Amino acid sequence: MVTTQDIQVKFFRAISMLSSPLEALVQELAPDALVADIFFPFANDVAARHGIPRLTFHGTSFFSMCAADSVRRHRPHEKVSSDDELFLLPGLPDKITMTRPQLPDELKISVETDFTRLLKRSYEAAGRCFGMIVNSFYELEPRYVDHYRNALGKRAWHIGPVSLCNRNLQEKAQRGGREASVDGHECLEWLNSRGPCSVVYVCFGTHDVQVLG
Structure with a gap:
């Protein structure tokens, strides 16, 4: 039976085949920088060979990166005795607790697989790149x-909310049937007007490469 992990491994192996086409594209366009999704670890080497910085694009949030760093660094889920027991994510600005089932599989299992090795290479490459977008x-x-930049000492720039489906400002302002400024203030006002636990945030992620000229 084909598992989800089998499909993921094949997908990431297919991504690795983009290394040569990306090399040719950078050679042709001679950009000033290379922005690549976190799952393109080979982008570091491509950028280095052409003497340009590689920046990693992260499609979710600073909170998720800080939380994942806490789990990888401190392994708090290994110090509880059951899946129902709460553990604290150390070193974060707030008191954040989780249970083991809430963690992604690659953080829970102790045995390395092809998939976890692919993820490890991706995160290691992201850690060595010029910075995070x-x-x-x-x-x-x-x-x-602030925690990601100061406590973890990493370069990062927030450029969101990013929308690739609506390109111009007028379309972006009309999304969802209400006006929203590009800097996000009206979005926050709307969120603050909702009741507790009444808003669901869903992110399906992304896999893309962008070249900055």
């Missing part, structure tokens, strides 16, 4: 932007 904005999660 995040689909977020400062007012949404200021404590975690």
